[in-house]
Amino acid sequence: MGKCSSGTVMGLADSYIHVPVLAGEIADMIVWNSSGTYVDGTIGGGGHARAIMDKLDESGRLIGLDKDLEAVRVSRARLAGGGTPRVEIMHRDFSELASVLEAERIPRVDGLLLDLGVSSYQIDTPGRGFSFQSDGPLDMRMDRGGALTAADIVNEGSRDEIERIIGEYGEERQARSVANAIVRNRAKSPLTSTTGLAETIRSAVRRRWAVKSCARVFQALRIAVNQELDRLRTALDNLLPLLSGRGRFGVISYHSLEDRMVKRTFETWASDCICPPGLPQCVCEHERVAVLHTRRAVVASREEVTTNPRARSARFRMIERLPDDQTAR
Numbered sequence: 001m002g003k004c005s006s007g008t009v010m011g012l013a014d015s016y017i018h019v020p021v022l023a024g025e026i027a028d029m030i031v032w033n034s035s036g037t038y039v040d041g042t043i044g045g046g047g048h049a050r051a052i053m054d055k056l057d058e059s060g061r062l063i064g065l066d067k068d069l070e071a072v073r074v075s076r077a078r079l080a081g082g083g084t085p086r087v088e089i090m091h092r093d094f095s096e097l098a099s100v101l102e103a104e105r106i107p108r109v110d111g112l113l114l115d116l117g118v119s120s121y122q123i124d125t126p127g128r129g130f131s132f133q134s135d136g137p138l139d140m141r142m143d144r145g146g147a148l149t150a151a152d153i154v155n156e157g158s159r160d161e162i163e164r165i166i167g168e169y170g171e172e173r174q175a176r177s178v179a180n181a182i183v184r185n186r187a188k189s190p191l192t193s194t195t196g197l198a199e200t201i202r203s204a205v206r207r208r209w210a211v212k213s214c215a216r217v218f219q220a221l222r223i224a225v226n227q228e229l230d231r232l233r234t235a236l237d238n239l240l241p242l243l244s245g246r247g248r249f250g251v252i253s254y255h256s257l258e259d260r261m262v263k264r265t266f267e268t269w270a271s272d273c274i275c276p277p278g279l280p281q282c283v284c285e286h287e288r289v290a291v292l293h294t295r296r297a298v299v300a301s302r303e304e305v306t307t308n309p310r311a312r313s314a315r316f317r318m319i320e321r322l323p324d325d326q327t328a329r
């Protein structure tokens, strides 16, 4: 990791604004052992991490990860002062948590939080290219060391691939018209700016749906660039064994694709039978490995949404791993 003067980091920390969603409620639900080890897999500006740390005693420990180096620098400046509880913040993807913990010689953790998607800081920084409302390069990489940008997808992807990404990850009904407009416009000159792409989207959809279509297409490209659903799938497939007995795993999601994935996985973990409906008797021999703490997703109050509009779409779900003597896994 490159060096960076503390003045620059402090300047970045001042401008990194992100209000954490449901922070108090989530810290109360995740932390059940104040001297335990907890992971914030998407540390961002450290808001949730701070709320978790406030509930730990001097033996507690927090590991923070983020694939965005700016978030790592900011949260280190804010949280990792060398005091207690102990805090380590690393520039890593949460799908790699197993190898992070192995390197740290931490066999299992007491709680894990993923607050998915992008931070307000990332969206509000035009140079990162996440927003169709300000002019910037068509980038959208959370990890700026990553090879693929949104410009690569729109300028080099096939028409079918672009349509698939927009339809699948953006759930945009007019995916075909938008893909056609992208292919038509890029033949004149490459699409390299957020405003250029937004203009292309507007030209392909009805005017009254233009803002929503822009939001959906930008979401779709962001998901594709950062492989967000693949990383979440990998995490859901691998992280349960990293939890201690009674360890808690919570996820905040912001759109239906990721929320559905989390909901189904958590329900499967908490179920003694995963047979298709209609079978006369159970044949799956599935055994539950966790208890579901959120039959319904926890959502933000009206007051919170008023002060933090980003909270409107947040859905929080959490499971607790069964104690070792109650599970075979």
Ligand SMILES: C[S@@+](CC[C@H](N)C(=O)[O-])C[C@H]1O[C@@H](n2cnc3c(N)ncnc32)[C@H](O)[C@@H]1O
Binding pocket: 018, 019, 020, 021, 041, 042, 043, 044, 045, 046, 047, 048, 049, 065, 066, 067, 068, 071, 092, 093, 094, 095, 115, 116, 117, 118, 119, 120, 142, 231
């Ligand atoms: C919604 S923000 C988290 C904000 C944080 N909870 C706070 O209180 O400031 C999401 C963060 O997760 C990071 N992120 C998204 N996907 C990631 C992944 N697969 N691995 C690591 N970090 C990821 C983003 O870079 C971003 O900083």
